[in-house]
Amino acid sequence: MSRRSIWKGSFVDAFLLRLKENKDQLANKKIWSRRSTILPEFVGTAVRIYNGKSFVRCKITESKVGHKFGEFAFTRKRRPHKLDSGSKKKGR
Numbered sequence: 001m002s003r004r005s006i007w008k009g010s011f012v013d014a015f016l017l018r019l020k021e022n023k024d025q026l027a028n029k030k031i032w033s034r035r036s037t038i039l040p041e042f043v044g045t046a047v048r049i050y051n052g053k054s055f056v057r058c059k060i061t062e063s064k065v066g067h068k069f070g071e072f073a074f075t076r077k078r079r080p081h082k083l084d085s086g087s088k089k090k091g092r
Contacts (some may be wrong), residue, residue: 010037030055034070049073
C-alpha cells in the first residue's frame with residue numbers, strides 16, 4: 001500500500017480536529033473514523049472505536065501516536081484451534 005504524501009500531512013477527520021483542543025470532550029467519545037491518524041493531543045484519553053459491529057474501548061498512549069484508530073479495534077473474532085479430543089480412528 002502506498003503512503004500518503006508528506007506535504008499533505010497525516011489524515012485526521014474534521015470532527016476529530018475540532019475536538020483536538022478539548023481533551024475532556026474526546027474522553028469516551030465514539031469514533032467511526034478508523035482511517036484517522038492518532039495525534040499527540042489525544043494521549044491520555046479513552047475512546048470507543050467502531051469495528052463494524054460494536055464499539056471497542058481503547059486508551060490512547062504515546063506508543064499509539066502516528067498509527068490509525070482502526071489498528072486497535074479488530075474486526076474479526078479470534079477463534080482458537082480446536083484441540084483433538086482423542087476421537088481418532090484406531091488402526092485397521
